[in-house]
Amino acid sequence: MAEITRKRTGELLRGVFQILSGEPDGLPARDVLKKLESIVPPTTFEKSDYPNRPGVRRFEKIVRFATVSCVKAGWLEKSKGRWILTETGKTAFQTIPDPEKFRREASRLYHAWAETNQEIDRSDEENPEESRTSVSFENANEQAWTEIEEHISKMDPYDFQNKVIPGLLKGMGYHVAYTAPPGADGGVDIVAYPDPLGTKEPTIKISVRRRVQKADVKDLREFLSRIHPGEVGIFISVAGFTSDAERECRSDQRKIRLIDLDKLFDLWVEHYSKIPESSRKLLSIKPVWFLELGNTE
Structure with a gap:
């Protein structure tokens, strides 16, 4: 969609990688998204809610979906709500400073993964507005893990x-x-x-x-x-x-x-x-x- 260009997506991804590059043990996704707002401030469009989902802001969903290609590229790992940068991801962050090229390379590796694993790409990678299903499991997994941590701590x-x-x-x-x-x-x-x-x-x-x-x-x-x-x-x-x-x-x-x-x-x-x-x-x-x-x- 026009409001979310490859360059903009690359800026968001590089912001995520910048945050995680200083965290060898990774961070909870919710903390990454919170920190990202100060590094890559959301646009007016990204701050807005989805028309049919009042209270659900676009920014977090856009970022979450954008990271899918990075996971398949081997740059990012997700486990129990925590995002961790891999060594390959650190190298990509250091060697591909241009946001649009960064995004394109992640997409290229994602599609190479999909072809190798004979995965059918059912979602439009460039259109987060239509991809809510792709991140539903991640959101549920993160919420469940947060509740488990809180339960054990109490x-x-x-x-x-x-x-x-x-x-x-x-x-x-x-x-x-x-x-x-x-x-x-x-x-x-x-x-x-x-x-x-x-x-x-x-x-x-x-x-x-x-x-x-x-x-x-x-x-x-x-x-x-x-x-x-x-x-x-x-x-x-x-x-x-x-x-x-x-x-x-x-x-x-x-x-x-x-x-x-x-x-x-x-x-x-x-x-x-x-x-x-x-x-x-x-x-x-x-x-x-x-x-x-x-x-x-």
Whole structure:
């Protein structure tokens, strides 16, 4: 459409990439869109609502749909409402400064992907006004993930540590032998075994952190000091881990697994049917199906 030229779309995309280039772990899509307004201010047209959808502004939908080609080009990744720039995307941002050429190259790679994967392009890539279906799944996925994060952050810490996590372990087939009492901070919150009597190796020790800050090297080393030969350590940190902590874990000879909220939730979904009802009701989920007219993820 006349109001949204390739050049303008390229300006919006480069604004998104500028924001993400300084965020190695990516950002929630809602935060990217908010920051984008100050870098690439919306036009009068982009500020307006869709005629048949009062309260739904064009700007956010236009940007979301424009990023579809970047995902298929391998420049951008989307996971649970978070946008992350790939190394290929960083290179494209640095080497193609012209907005229109940037947009054209993303489109070229998108169509190459569609041809290779024998995808039928049912949407007009240059017409976001007609492409609401293409971003419906992304919007729903982002909203669902936001609600999950908020629910877990408001959950009673004791319920999370001593009911949700043990429930997941039981659903995975492990036997929980110990859970730390409220207020205890001995570094090991849960002990589990592969068998009911605890006679088989390995002993599994779990530390659970639900802090806002990422777990760092100091946190990891404190936990490692409690892991003995033949034992397995699982460090759960809802906020994730610093890059230094991840490197420390990879270099350590002991069997240590780092689990952030993304991985934790994936495990919860995978083993949900086997998790005890008493734990499931604390983090109850339900699948929702979408008609895939155009895959945006």
